[in-house]
Amino acid sequence: GRIDFQPFGNFNNKGRYRQVDMERELTPKLIFGGNFSHNTGISDRRGRESGSILYLDIVGNESLPSYQKLGFDFLFKYKGFSVLGEYINARATVPGNISQRVRGDGSTTPSFLVNGIQDVQSYVQGRMILGSGFNVQAGYLFLNGISVDARFSKFNPATYSFLKNPTFYNRSTFYTLCVSKYLSRNYGAKIQASVSYNIAEAGTNTVVGIPLIGNEFTGLLMITLAL
Secondary structure: OEEEEOOOOOOHHHHHHOOOOOOOOOOOEEEEEEEEEEEOOOOOOOOOOOOOOOEEOOOOOEOOOEEEEEEEEEEEEEOOEEEEEEEEEEEEEOOOOOOEEEOOOOOEEOOOEEOOEEOHHHHHHHOOOOEEEEEEEEEEEOOOOEEEEEEEEEEEEOOOOHHHOOOOOOEEEEEEEEEEEEOOOOOOEEEEEEEEEEEEOOOOEOOOOOEOOOOEEEEEEEEEEOO
């Protein structure tokens, strides 16, 4: 479910769905809202209904966790300037009758070891993206189609969460600067380059599995083409 409120009226040309102020709103426009979702019986890290992370009860029937997400966000636009903010909190409920898990090769095992201790609930939660995070970004779109944006993102993982995976996550804070060139007014074609400074927690690895010493810089070059 989701509910939105626009105190200053509608955005032009569906601008509420895009971060950049392509329409260059002549009067301030603001939308803020909240959302909530509850999925029962999920089998992937992000709370979708289908996936490959499966658990079984003692007789071999599927017994899967539930996933809840609560979020709030806002978007402001005025004369090429835009500000976007969002917050989300994700939690999981783990059934008490889980007794075995399905490995990647299809075999099953009763092992749910966490720090050398059998702990079903913590093991299941550790394979899901749980915790909270917020993101704030602001930018300005020039008349020539070039957009300059800055973003700050912060994650607060749950005690047991895949957000603490040392290779793919385990970065708590991100500072990002982005420059984009829009080739059309319908957002369908753009070239974008960004650089981020990421605060890495102890024990973090690079994307190729090498231990990371200190924090890291990452860069991204993206070309988008859409009809």
